[in-house]
Amino acid sequence: MRRGYHHGNLKEALIEAALALIAEKGPGGLTFADAARAAGVSPAAPYRHFRDREALLADVAQRGFRLLGEALTKAWQDGRPDPTQALHRVGRAYLGFARGEPAYYAAMFESGVDIGADPALRSVAEAAFGAVRTAVEAVVATLPPGAQPPVLMMTLHIWSQAHGIASLFGRADRARRPIPMSPEDLLEAAVLIYLRGLRAPKA
Amino acid sequence: MRRGYHHGNLKEALIEAALALIAEKGPGGLTFADAARAAGVSPAAPYRHFRDREALLADVAQRGFRLLGEALTKAWQDGRPDPTQALHRVGRAYLGFARGEPAYYAAMFESGVDIGADPALRSVAEAAFGAVRTAVEAVVATLPPGAQPPVLMMTLHIWSQAHGIASLFGRADRARRPIPMSPEDLLEAAVLIYLRGLRAPKA
């Protein structure tokens, strides 16, 4: 990989290193010097690419949100074969991301990066959220006119339900509370009951 | 407070200091030396009370879970005037705790403490969870026999919904996504729809 005096791809290498370090020691364990070491480069080199540790973390988080958005969009598959089934797939994709990419997930939600501060970061986070909103919109459209909830509210419900399950039960990296069902099944049941509640006449 | 050579109440003072530091800089910013300084004591003194930083954090988290459990139990008020209303109150209490005690909340859920590892910690966390379970049990008992969901499942649904909302929108300390309704209203709506879904005939 390293081909001489110039690294050639140091920025990528630093991000890779950051992911590995986060996976190993948590977002708090990420250190600028450590990332340089892991990339096989002097401790001053990272400053060519990132202002500081915070900027590196923000970049990792940004990539994470992009990947999450892509995963959700891919799972949606334009709502085939029908919006409800596709929405369940989106939910599973969220949990799959949290489990499969714990380092990204930690950088995005547990590292203390301020998502609102960095416009680029905010934008990709917004896009990932938009992927869920798209799915919710299509599901809402299938409901009888009198039973259609506000799209934003329902999106927030689904997102936070998935996020809560992922945070509490969805990662393998820590000894979470053991539950007698998979996070995927737990989320699917919640969404099923929720959707049934939307169709039901209001009490 | 300080009355001479002996502090008299150093353990409490260290926990107070830890809370202030967490509130100010996040759980990652908590340092053993800093806590000693804030308590007005030499850097070696904390070792009389905590094995290391991790133990201090675990103690803070433990108190947090005890307080949360108490807040939830108090909000429940034996299910008066009826279980459903009381359950909504419990949900609001959860959000209120997350907002009102962000330092405890961070220590409990975002500090990397392994809840499963420490038996005392696990036990109070279990107790807090049990407060929600108690509420859910009573609500389930009000449902028609054919519509009663497994209590554990429903408890996990409610807990993770509240936790997701609290984590994403419920704290003032960071610039979270602004939403056009309060976290409390958002949670109440979700629970209402969920409960309606339980009563509705399965599709």
Next chain:
DNA sequence: TGTACATCAGTGAACGCGCGTTCACTGATGTAC
């Protein structure tokens, strides 16, 4: 009630360590002509 002694909680000085950051530098790459 007083005295001797054990126990305990906090001291302060010291240390090694690793991190963040800076600096003048140098090797490599690209570009103008």
Next chain:
DNA sequence: TGTACATCAGTGAACGCGCGTTCACTGATGTAC
């Protein structure tokens, strides 16, 4: 095609700093008798 030069990416040495941790110590508290 070749040459001169600007730009860029990474070096390595150095620094100050604060943290974690240990240590022999000492002031205070409690207790046995």
